[in-house]
Amino acid sequence: MNTVIETILNHRSVRSFEDRRLTKEQIEQIVSSAQAASTSSFIQAYSIIGVDDPDKKKKLSELAGNQSYVEENGHFFVFCADLYRHELIGRMENKDVEETLESTEKFMVALIDASLAAQNAAIAAESMGLGICYIGGIRNHLEEVCNLLKTPKRVIPLFGIAVGYPSKIVDQKPRLPLQHVYHENEYQQNEEEYINQLNEYNKTISEYYEARTAGQRSDTWTNQMGNMLERKTRMYMKEFVEGVNFNKR
Amino acid sequence: MNTVIETILNHRSVRSFEDRRLTKEQIEQIVSSAQAASTSSFIQAYSIIGVDDPDKKKKLSELAGNQSYVEENGHFFVFCADLYRHELIGRMENKDVEETLESTEKFMVALIDASLAAQNAAIAAESMGLGICYIGGIRNHLEEVCNLLKTPKRVIPLFGIAVGYPSKIVDQKPRLPLQHVYHENEYQQNEEEYINQLNEYNKTISEYYEARTAGQRSDTWTNQMGNMLERKTRMYMKEFVEGVNFNKR
Structure with a gap:
């Protein structure tokens, strides 16, 4: 196993940081790494906002559900789907691009582009000995x-x-069994086997929580997911994204 | 600069491969790397289909617009947004999860999850000396x-x-200037400066194409984007994704 794969496999979310800011050079290496990712037809449909201002970080932390690590960290990056520059390009080049920009296809492209860039940034940061946590x-x-x-x-x-x-470094959470996520040549839509795999995985996750909490938490993955998915959260999203001219047609 | 960042910054799309298949071990390292990525609230909302069957690869290549490298490569991975297993979980746990699964929010979650996993896979493959090309x-x-x-x-x-x-290894395409993509504390919505930056970048891209094609291709980025965005492609997407029960509410 090479150092790159070691870095990737060693990932865990970090939610507690020292009071020490990133340097300008570190930030630029992280952003350049993000930009090196593949981009759909060279569209580069994303932007990154680096937040360092303490008031803004405090406010973001409140908006994100009072997660202290949104405020207390070395730097906070916000990854954005961005087709604003492509609207400008339409005007510069005198091309009617509106329908395309408002399509579900380009909404997907911008989300994928931003996410590929973000994961490069995450890996780059981790390779420098920094910790990261995605904040949905x-x-x-x-x-x-x-x-x-x-x-x-x-x-x-x-x-x-x-x-x-x-x-503070925590344990890694075990992922779904590889065979459950990886299919050969076609999707293995065998419901019985799928449920068996999920039950197996539930045992792994129960053991993980029990070990991590010294027996305090007893939970399975499917129970955790069922409870989460039963709650209707962020149901305003469709209207919101359409309101900023994405995903409209 | 460490080896991980070197690998990331050295990325270029590879569209021509030797006739040599990946080993089972390589495939498993790539998939395990994908699975190590962050996932929104632990939802793991994606699957990967590895395609090795020559007939299926040929057909996929045709469907993707006759791109030969979809057929001729060491292995072809298809990354999927996947909430099917979460539908099963709803039944296993007797929870009503339908509204959540059909929300635009969870459509976004699944796209982001799949993309973070994919970029880990891409970096892992590149770290092994393999080349990659995303196929939209x-x-x-x-x-x-x-x-x-x-x-x-x-x-x-x-x-x-x-x-x-x-x-065959090709040159890297120069990305947008860092200051154009990276904003400090808030989005720098200065249209004039934005257009200046795009004009600067156009010069870089013109020089790149001229050097790469020995003067045969003369193009700017904004012209290329304007032409691409004027064409209405994949406009069926909204209806399609709703038809498979994503992005409906």
Whole structure:
């Protein structure tokens, strides 16, 4: 196993950081790494907002559900789907690009582009000995986040990444069995086998929680997922993304 | 600069591969790397289909617009947004999860999850000396791709990654200037400066194409983007994703 794969396999979310800011050089290496990712037809449909301002970080932390590590970290990156520059390009080049920009296809392209870039940033940061945590919680209140970060229409802040020097390292969470996620040549739609695999995985996860909490937490993955998915959260999203001119047609 | 960041910054798409298949061990390292990526609230909302069957690869290549490297490579991975297993979980746990699974929010979660996993896979493959190319072309005809790969509802094949031993290495395409993509504390919505940056970048891209094609191709980035975005492609996507029960509410 090479060092790159070691770095990738060693990932765990870090939620507790030292009080130490990233340097300009570190930030630039992380952003350059993000930009090196593949991009659909060279479209580069994303932007990154680095948040360092203490008031803004505090506000973001509140909006994300009072997660302290959104405020207390070495640097906070917000990854955005971005077709605003492509709207400008339409005007510069005198081309009618509106229908395309508002299509579900380009919504997908922008989400995928931003995510590929973000994962490069995450791996780059981890390779420097930094810890990271993705923050989907910024999608709890996107209108307020957009106001705070002054994003124009055709830009959606998708998630944050808190980066910094780890002050506490936790265990890795075991993933679904490889055979459950990886299919050969076609999707193995065998419901019985699928449920058997999930039951097996439930045992792994129960053991993980029990060991981690010294017997305090007893939970399975399917129970955790069932409870989470039963709650209807962020149901405003469809209207919101259409309101900023994505995913409309 | 460490080896991980070197690997990341050295990325270029490879579209020509030796006739040499990946080993089972290589495939498993790539898939395990994908699974190590962060996942929103531990939801693991993706699947990977590894395609090795020559007939299926040939068919996929045709569907993706006759891209030979979809057929001729060491292994072809299809990354899918997947909430099918979460539908099963709803039944296993007797929870009503339908509204959540059909929300735009969970459509975004599944796209982001699949993309983070894919980029880990891409970096892992590149770290082994393999080349990769993302294939968005499978979205040209998704219904046929779904039939070929036998995916159930709540699964969307998003893109492929062709992986293999490179037989031809091309130059890297220069990315947008860092300051154009990276904003500090808030989105720098200064249209004039934005357009200046795009004009600067156009010069870089013109020089790149001229050097690469010995003067044969003269193009700018904004012209290329304007032409691409004027064409209305994959406009069936909204209806398609709703038809497989994503992005409906």
